[in-house]
Amino acid sequence: MSRFMAVALSGLCWLGSAIADEAPISGIVKFVDLAAQTLTLESTARGKTRQVVVHFKPGTRIVKFIRSAEPGETGFVEQALTLAELKPGWIVSAEARHERDKEVADVVKVVLER
């Protein structure tokens, strides 16, 4: 019984940390490093502002949302961007995972270009 409880508790802890690690990070783009394939964001959460370095991997997508050009369609469609097209000052939201002390992005969504 106690073994079962220990396994269940460990599972819950792992699930909790996994969910926490996948929380999106939003912030203002401060710096883009094409060589290192990273993006530095100024992000504020729970009253604290910090600089977060978001790492890119080969499959990471960067998208912005534009109005559909199709006749009769008014909704938003995704438009793919490259890391080089991201500009300091833009507001983005990164869906990232915590891997070996790094924030590795799956998708970066542009909230505002400015």
Place this chain on the structure above:
Amino acid sequence: MRSRALMLLVGSGAFLALALWIARPPASLANGDKDHEDKGGHAHVPAPLEYADAHMPLGAWTDPAMIARGKEIYAVRCAVCHGDAGDGKGPAGVALPLKPSDFRAKAGVAEMRDNYWFWRVSEGGQVEPFKGKGSAMPPWKGQLSVEERWAVMAYQHTFSGHLGPHVPWEHPASLAMGRDIYAMACVMCHGAEGRGDGSVGPMLSPRRAPQPRDFTSAEFKFRSTPSGQLPTTADLLRTVTEGVRSSGGPMTIGLRGHRIMPSFRYMPAAQRLEVIEYVKSLNRGFWERREIKTIAVPAAPPVTHERLSRGKQIYADAECLACHGERGRGDGPSAPTLKDNRDVPIAATDLTKPERFKNGARPADVYRTLMTGLAGTPMPSYADSLDPDLMWDLVHHVLSLSRQGERPPKAAER
């Protein structure tokens, strides 16, 4: 037998939990429900002073042209996060840690006052408390004019389904905290409807002025706005914070510092602003006025013998002494006949006792009083008859009438 008792215990516990859940008090600002604040960029804070008077024109909320203009701006600037349907589920918004507002949520929209809404659109998530919560909302004040921001608000408001103007008297929920504070701290003197007819009022200063303010009237004594206009929110905050100095009847015994209205300086500033928003809601004039001009108080020139002498001459020429007396003791020839706009006798202020100046005794306070006058009392505004330099001369003279008043520096100090 044992398992039956256990089942009975578990069943009773479940029933008790269900009963407590059903009977829980309704969520409100007053009982500290803040759960929904953590889920979105919404926070129960009053708009700061620089936005507190930014009330949207009443007609703009339902003006079809304004709404159409707002729809165009919304589609380009806001829909990517807030969604075309106003549900807070735009494609860029769904990935944000702090969810964009859902304008279809009637209760949430009803809690937002127009000045708060305008502040949010103007400053976005770049100001506290939203910045600390991680809001990604952009500030639009640099890109949208005041009218464009109003237009966006008018369009966003349509998602809630509310058809009238978005004003506090249509949405009492937006004033819940202020109303509770008013009921505890103000109603005794100012009355349930803010007409200055509370049960304690007559005992404050029996059959004499000052009487508690009637918030529904257009006359507010203590303002930085020109004569005949309503005060700014900052003016009201100053009065609530400082209280009103005056000797009064039996009910004022014990009020510190000769105050007929107590100082609420120890009440948190946010709560003072909440109660002021409630007070403003009692007078629609705050929503009907457009441009607000305030009287600037220039830097005080140094006190010199020449200025004091000139101030004394102005004091005589402007007939201040008719009410306040030659020595400023409030014993001028007209003093016994003075009445306020409620036709109750009013005393001319004894200028030798600055601790009893109702509108404050700092040089800037006296300057402001002379510029604005005290609405509803015989004290006129001198804004049209004295330029700022001469006004300061008069201020220096008035403040020199008290024993501890202003004096020019002695020769050795110069």
